[in-house]
Amino acid sequence: MIGARPRAVVAGAVLVGTLALVWPTELFAAVDSVACGVGGAVGIEMLCYPFMQRALVAAICVGVAAPLVGSFLVHRRMAMIGDALAHTAFAGVAIGLLIGSATSLPISPYHAALVVAVIAALGIEALTARTETTGDVSMAIVLAGGFALGTVLISVSGGGLSVGIKQYLFGSLATITRDNAALLLVLTALVVAVVSVAYRPLLSVTIDETAATVAGTNVRRYNRLLVTLTAVVVVAAMQILGIILVAAMLVVPVATVAPQARSFSHAVALSIVAAQVAVVGGVTVAYAGGVAVGGTIVLLAIALYGLTTLRGRRTITASR
Amino acid sequence: MTVARLADVTFGYGDRPVVEDVSLRIEPGTFLGLLGPNGSGKSTLVELLLGLREPDSGTVELFGRPATATSATQRVGYVQQDVTATAHGVPVTVREVVATGRRSGIGLGGHDDDRSAVDAALQRVEIADLADRRLDRLSGGQKQRAFIARALAAEAELLVLDEPTVGVDATARERFYGLLADLNEAGMTIVLVEHDIGVVTEHATRVACLDRQLHFHGPADDFADSAGFEQAYGSEHHVLCHDHS
Numbered sequence: 001m002i003g004a005r006p007r008a009v010v011a012g013a014v015l016v017g018t019l020a021l022v023w024p025t026e027l028f029a030a031v032d033s034v035a036c037g038v039g040g041a042v043g044i045e046m047l048c049y050p051f052m053q054r055a056l057v058a059a060i061c062v063g064v065a066a067p068l069v070g071s072f073l074v075h076r077r078m079a080m081i082g083d084a085l086a087h088t089a090f091a092g093v094a095i096g097l098l099i100g101s102a103t104s105l106p107i108s109p110y111h112a113a114l115v116v117a118v119i120a121a122l123g124i125e126a127l128t129a130r131t132e133t134t135g136d137v138s139m140a141i142v143l144a145g146g147f148a149l150g151t152v153l154i155s156v157s158g159g160g161l162s163v164g165i166k167q168y169l170f171g172s173l174a175t176i177t178r179d180n181a182a183l184l185l186v187l188t189a190l191v192v193a194v195v196s197v198a199y200r201p202l203l204s205v206t207i208d209e210t211a212a213t214v215a216g217t218n219v220r221r222y223n224r225l226l227v228t229l230t231a232v233v234v235v236a237a238m239q240i241l242g243i244i245l246v247a248a249m250l251v252v253p254v255a256t257v258a259p260q261a262r263s264f265s266h267a268v269a270l271s272i273v274a275a276q277v278a279v280v281g282g283v284t285v286a287y288a289g290g291v292a293v294g295g296t297i298v299l300l301a302i303a304l305y306g307l308t309t310l311r312g313r314r315t316i317t318a319s320r
Numbered sequence: 321m322t323v324a325r326l327a328d329v330t331f332g333y334g335d336r337p338v339v340e341d342v343s344l345r346i347e348p349g350t351f352l353g354l355l356g357p358n359g360s361g362k363s364t365l366v367e368l369l370l371g372l373r374e375p376d377s378g379t380v381e382l383f384g385r386p387a388t389a390t391s392a393t394q395r396v397g398y399v400q401q402d403v404t405a406t407a408h409g410v411p412v413t414v415r416e417v418v419a420t421g422r423r424s425g426i427g428l429g430g431h432d433d434d435r436s437a438v439d440a441a442l443q444r445v446e447i448a449d450l451a452d453r454r455l456d457r458l459s460g461g462q463k464q465r466a467f468i469a470r471a472l473a474a475e476a477e478l479l480v481l482d483e484p485t486v487g488v489d490a491t492a493r494e495r496f497y498g499l500l501a502d503l504n505e506a507g508m509t510i511v512l513v514e515h516d517i518g519v520v521t522e523h524a525t526r527v528a529c530l531d532r533q534l535h536f537h538g539p540a541d542d543f544a545d546s547a548g549f550e551q552a553y554g555s556e557h558h559v560l561c562h563d564h565s
Contacts, residue, residue: 075410204420207407208400214370215421215474216394261411
């Protein structure tokens with residue numbers, strides 16, 4: 001991502017994000033027209049259903065944003081942060097549902113989850129940077145604390161929230177609204193634009209944090225940026241994957257391609273391709289088979305990981 | 321301008337001082353070997369020099385500014401201990417590593433001179449042919465050169481290396497010290513933290529010997545016969561130099 005490429009990527013992200021934010025109705029009408037046209041031409045019926053169009057848009061967004069951020073997380077040994085933030089997002093969902101049921105305030109559980117996950121992300125960063133607590137312990141504490149808070153809030157509601165929370169735990173194809181799909185597009189565009197602009201310092205910190213500090217990079221600033229982007233991706237992906245499986249897309253596609261990648265930028269591109277195979281394939285299989293979409297996507301991603309790992313081992317054995 | 325100046329620097333973890341009353345000046349063009357037994361405070365002194373830690377008392381300046389100032393450390397290239405473990409498993413190429421030295425800030429485009437600066441740095445350390453190889457596929461000696469190339473691409477004026485030859489074979493180590501000598505001859509100020517006394521006295525122009533306190537600071541040739549050597553290592557140690565060429 002050196003030279004003209006990041007400019008083009010950022011311009012594209014800004015355009016898509018603006019369209020989703022300002023003209024969501026027109027954008028999804030265009031998506032409907034194109035998807036149904038293609039679906040009719042190639043005989044794929046599901047492309048004509050608006051809920052499947054929204055699911056595919058959401059899946060493609062997750063397949064771009066998650067490995068993009070995950071590429072930096074995995075290689076900094078922060079793979080578990082996605083899990084930690086997903087569990088705090090669970091608390092955020094519970095807060096959103098609780099406020100929504102107790103008041104007439106128009107608070108979406110996703111918005112509440114986003115706020116809580118970002119606060120938790122910054123909390124993990126602060127715990128690690130300012131105390132003797134190591135990164136993995138910070139993540140474990142926040143993970144447990146987030147899930148504990150969520151369960152307490154659900155019990156406070158007298159069990160009324162436990163029915164509505166299932167879709168957030170396991171993800172769903174049918175419940176992605178146009179507004180949520182538009183929000184996902186905006187968040188993905190934001191993640192793509194920010195990573196493109198901050199690519200060089202993020203890579204510098206990933207390679208060698210101490211040397212980056214000496215060279216004048218504000219490492220804490222980029223650590224905060226990375227965990228905040230992770231929180232955004234986690235909440236964005238939660239709709240389709242569910243809280244329990246959301247972290248997988250941050251980690252598995254990146255781990256799948258890392259041994260074979262020629263360079264870091266190549267690894268980022270390949271991980272997005274691997275993620276797209278998993279999410280688009282997973283949504284399609286889930287629709288055709290009537291099975292859980294989040295689980296199907298993650299199983300496909302792990303199957304890809306297994307295949308590439310086996311192939312890599314064969315190559316190593318053959319070269320000996 | 322003096323490259324680095326430490327004045328009465330003391331630093332400790334809790335009540336235990338690790339570095340005590342150290343005063344040291346590093347002038348431009350110096351090749352300083354920083355020696356000392358295990359646990360003598362060498363790495364801590366380097367962290368103080370790089371502004372990664374603040375002293376409990378005393379001052380540390382780089383290029384006339386406090387060492388904690390970004391504008392000061394931006395003129396420093398740093399190669400840390402055990403390069404063989406650095407970025408292990410990260411699918412990053414040598415060129416990508418060296419390019420991170422060019423601009424650490426955010427931005428959308430590469431400057432025209434970035435690529436030529438990276439190429440020049442790679443050629444200077446003689447690994448231009450490895451530019452597109454993954455860092456984790458290189459030997460320890462080649463990795464060291466990649467990190468030095470990053471410092472050169474960043475136009476560093478001071479190169480600080482903390483025991484850079486850990487895990488590197490003898491031949492690569494000798495070639496590496498030859499490269500450092502070449503860079504020093506070309507004007508680069510170098511601080512090399514080492515445990516191998518023979519290597520330091522052979523290649524460095526000056527030696528600083530630390531064992532919590534600074535026991536010796538002077539020309540490398542004078543170190544072996546100095547009282548500071550005996551204070552730090554004891555009277556039973558002798559310096560043996562061997563020619564690996």
